[in-house]
Amino acid sequence: MIIIRPIQTSDYDALHRIAVESGHGFTSLPVNEELLTNRINHSVSSFDSQVTQPGNEGYLFVMEDTETGQVVGTSGIEAAVGLEDAFYHYHLGKVVHNSRELGIYNTVETLSLCNDYTGASEICTLFLSESHRKNNNGRFLSRFRFLFMAEHSERFSDTVIAEMRGVSDDDGRSPFWAWLEEHFFSMDFPTADYLTGIGKKVFIAELMPKYPIYVNLLSKDAQQVINKVHDKTVPALRLLEAEGFARRGYVDIFDAGPTVEATKGSIRTVNESxxxxxxxxxxxxxxxxxxxxxxxxxxxxxxxxxxxxxxxxxxxxxxxxxxxxxxxxxxxxxxxxx
CATH class of the missing domain: 2.40.40.20 (Barwin-like endoglucanases)
Structure with a gap:
């Protein structure tokens, strides 16, 4: 039988294997022994905590095949992001350049760095091994989190978000990051992604452009992937959209993948459970x-x-x-x- 349960300290080897399998772009599970151990310990502590309102808790679950005892997937919820470390996004906006005298009216898209989702709950760390991508296991691994949130509502914020993996190639190269790398960062996408995953985010504030970026000044490749998801992420996005999640113009600062959001009370599974x-x-x-x-x-x-x-x-x-x-x-x- 397939069950989902809170992660335990004895699950380290399985979590490390999943971190390796998940590959580039899976920031929440860096292949780093100290960070993975800390993630497990923090989750164990969060499940043990008596909570009346969302705080710094992080709940990490594993999917286990009880016939073999093998851990075949992970799924997580962060109770309230950005309370200790800044939580960055780009927000897509518009600037109008208008001259009545010349009869010129141009609308230009911009990307502005922001921390608008501070305090929101985040569903994250969803990964299922290929051997068990069947029998609705993927849907199960995503949707059960909303049952947990419905049952323990006091532990989570009214706004729930999910960061969707953006476009990158098999080597982890992101067209969006390639432009930022060339002009601002001088480090490749896997390195930046890894540093973020291990909690070293200071470089973002230090090196990220401080003013809005005009989208039409980016390379064509970078422009084309803004607010787009990785091919392997399309099913996950469709499932969340069916739950009532929608884009609100926020994208990831590394690969420009979309962040989707919903209010907790409007999530389909929460309502129908x-x-x-x-x-x-x-x-x-x-x-x-x-x-x-x-x-x-x-x-x-x-x-x-x-x-x-x-x-x-x-x-x-x-x-x-x-x-x-x-x-x-x-x-x-x-x-x-x-």
């Missing part, structure tokens, strides 16, 4: 549900068939599903159709 009390029995329904328990430190989620009894506010599951979720009869679960 319901809590039911568990009873055991045979299940003859064909509807597949994402089901999670209502715990924090001992959180578990899985996909399974279930029978919902709306009038009784009950859900029927079998013993195997209950064991996977670490629950007993009479406990409560939150579910949504997958």
């Amino acid at each position: 319901r809590k039911y009390q568990v009873i055991f029995g045979d299940v003859d329904e064909t509807t597949n549900y994402i089901i999670c328990n209502t715990k924090v430190k001992d959180f578990r989620a899985t996909q399974a068939h279930a029978s919902v009894r709306e009038t009784a506010n009950q859900v029927v599951i079998n013993h195997a599903v209950a064991d996977a979720l670490n629950i007993g009869e009479g406990d409560w679960v939150r579910i949504v159709a997958n």
Whole structure:
């Protein structure tokens, strides 16, 4: 059975393997022993914390195949970004150059450095090994986070964002960064991406252009990838758009990939999820549900068939599903159709 649970310190080797597999552009998992260890420890501490409002917590989950014991994916939520380290974006804007006397009216797009998403919750660190990219596992690995957010709403901000991976080639070269590198940074994209991933972000403030950049002054290659996603990221973007996430004109400062946002209460899975009390029995329904328990430190989620009894506010599951979720009869679960 496939389950999702909080990461544990014993998962280091699996997380390191995933960091290597994920490749360039996956800033939240740098291939660095100290940083990966810190990420795990911070997550363990976050799940242990008593929280009444979002702070510096970071929740990292793993997907595990219980038949083999193998960790096959990761998924994360940052409770409130930018509270300790500045959280940068470019915002796409417009400047109008107008001369009535000459009859000239030109609109020019600009990129302005900003910290507008400070305090927002961020869904992040989504990666699934190729061996398990089937059976709706990708959807499950993304959507279960909204069940966790719905159940523990006090831990997260009203604004939820996701940074989508921008365009880069197999060697990690970003056309957008290539222009910035040439004129301002003198370091390649993988290096800049890695430094950010290990928390060394001071160089951004030191070297990033302080004034708005006129988009039409960028190279043609750089202009063409602004607000575009990497080919491998298209399915993830479509899934989030189906949840109600939308672009608001913010792009990543390295590869110009779009950031999408939604208000927590408007997210489809948050709205459609319901809590039911568990009873055991045979299940003859064909509807597949994402089901999670209502715990924090001992959180578990899985996909399974279930029978919902709306009038009784009950859900029927079998013993195997209950064991996977670490629950007993009479406990409560939150579910949504997958």
